[in-house]
Amino acid sequence: MGKLIYEGTIKVDFDDRTLAHLQLVIGTKLRRGEPFHFTWRDDASIGDGRTTIWVHPRCALVYKFYGSRKPQLNPAWIDALAYTANSSTGLYLVPEPAMPVNHDHVEHEAVE
Numbered sequence: 001m002g003k004l005i006y007e008g009t010i011k012v013d014f015d016d017r018t019l020a021h022l023q024l025v026i027g028t029k030l031r032r033g034e035p036f037h038f039t040w041r042d043d044a045s046i047g048d049g050r051t052t053i054w055v056h057p058r059c060a061l062v063y064k065f066y067g068s069r070k071p072q073l074n075p076a077w078i079d080a081l082a083y084t085a086n087s088s089t090g091l092y093l094v095p096e097p098a099m100p101v102n103h104d105h106v107e108h109e110a111v112e
Contacts, residue, residue, distance in 0.1 A: 005062040006053050012040060017071040018093065023063045024073065025081045025091065030057050037090030052090070074099050 002019035005011050014022065029036055035056035042049045055061070076097040085091035 001066055003062075003064040003066075005060075005064065006055075007060050008062075010051065010053060012051070013043070016065050016067045019063055019065060020071045020073060021077050021081055022091075024078055025085055026055060026061065028082065029085055029091075030055070033057055036085050038085075039090060039092045041093075055091070076100055 001013050002016045003011055003013055004019060004022065026038070035054065037052050038055050039050055039052040042051055053059075074096060076099065077094075080094050080097060081091065084094060
């Protein structure tokens with residue numbers, strides 16, 4: 001279980017795999033200088049509501065991963081998360097789509 005810490009005060013738990021995908025999408029938006037909202041559902045232990053933060057290039061973000069290995073990234077999930085981040089509602093978690101199947105090797109053999 002990883003942790004996203006915003007401005008040193010808001011702390012939210014995400015599993016390491018989810019956090020790695022969020023880090024990539026958030027980092028891409030911030031490198032482009034594109035601020036956005038990020039909304040997630042709160043855990044039932046703190047009221048089962050939702051929290052929204054304004055993510056901008058000068059905000060302080062910390063990504064704390066508890067696992068020692070970097071999770072494999074799913075390009076389809078990155079695209080889906082980036083799509084929400086670019087919408088008027090801002091970034092929010094969507095279910096992870098199936099990992100794309102790489103057919104490059106099979107197609108390459110068929111061409112030769």
